[in-house]
Amino acid sequence: MWPRRAPSPAGNFVFATRQAPRFSWVYPADNWVYPAEIESVSDHSSIDYQLAKQIAKTVSTRRAELGLSQYELARRAELDRTTVQAIEVGKTDLKNNRNANPKILTLLHLAEALEMSIDDLLEGVEETFAGREDRRAPGMY
Numbered sequence: 001m002w003p004r005r006a007p008s009p010a011g012n013f014v015f016a017t018r019q020a021p022r023f024s025w026v027y028p029a030d031n032w033v034y035p036a037e038i039e040s041v042s043d044h045s046s047i048d049y050q051l052a053k054q055i056a057k058t059v060s061t062r063r064a065e066l067g068l069s070q071y072e073l074a075r076r077a078e079l080d081r082t083t084v085q086a087i088e089v090g091k092t093d094l095k096n097n098r099n100a101n102p103k104i105l106t107l108l109h110l111a112e113a114l115e116m117s118i119d120d121l122l123e124g125v126e127e128t129f130a131g132r133e134d135r136r137a138p139g140m141y
Contacts, residue, residue, distance in 0.1 A: 048099040050128050052090035055102070058121055060088045062114045076113035079106065 063073050070088070074081040087102055087110070102110075111121040 048101065049090070051125055052099040052101070054124050054128060055122070056088050056090040058123065059084075059110060059114065062116060063088075066114065073113055077109040079109060
């Protein structure tokens with residue numbers, strides 16, 4: 001009975017296998033991607049943690065200097081209060097405990113709301129990133 005042909009939402013036929021929960025649906029079937037084949041940087045690396053903490057410290061310090069609450073900063077930056085809260089503790093996903101990795105647009109909104117340039121918001125981040133232990137050799141990119 002296994003494998004059997006089954007129609008996909010796109011209308012073409014794909015083969016269903018007993019390992020169905022292990023792959024993501026990318027059509028056609030010969031393009032299935034298995035999670036083990038995808039290599040990515042861990043969200044919990046030390047460099048992520050260091051960068052997240054630097055941004056968190058800058059945001060919370062500047063917010064305090066301006067006398068703003070998290071709610072008021074969120075309103076000015078057109079963000080949700082929980083987003084500001086997460087960035088200030090160095091996280092972007094509080095449920096899954098992931099280190100902060102905010103989008104560029106979020107950082108631009110925050111910088112504007114905090115009345116500072118993006119350079120000031122990210123001060124020290126470039127040096128920390130350049131000094132990381134896992135730095136690649138120049139020809140590896």
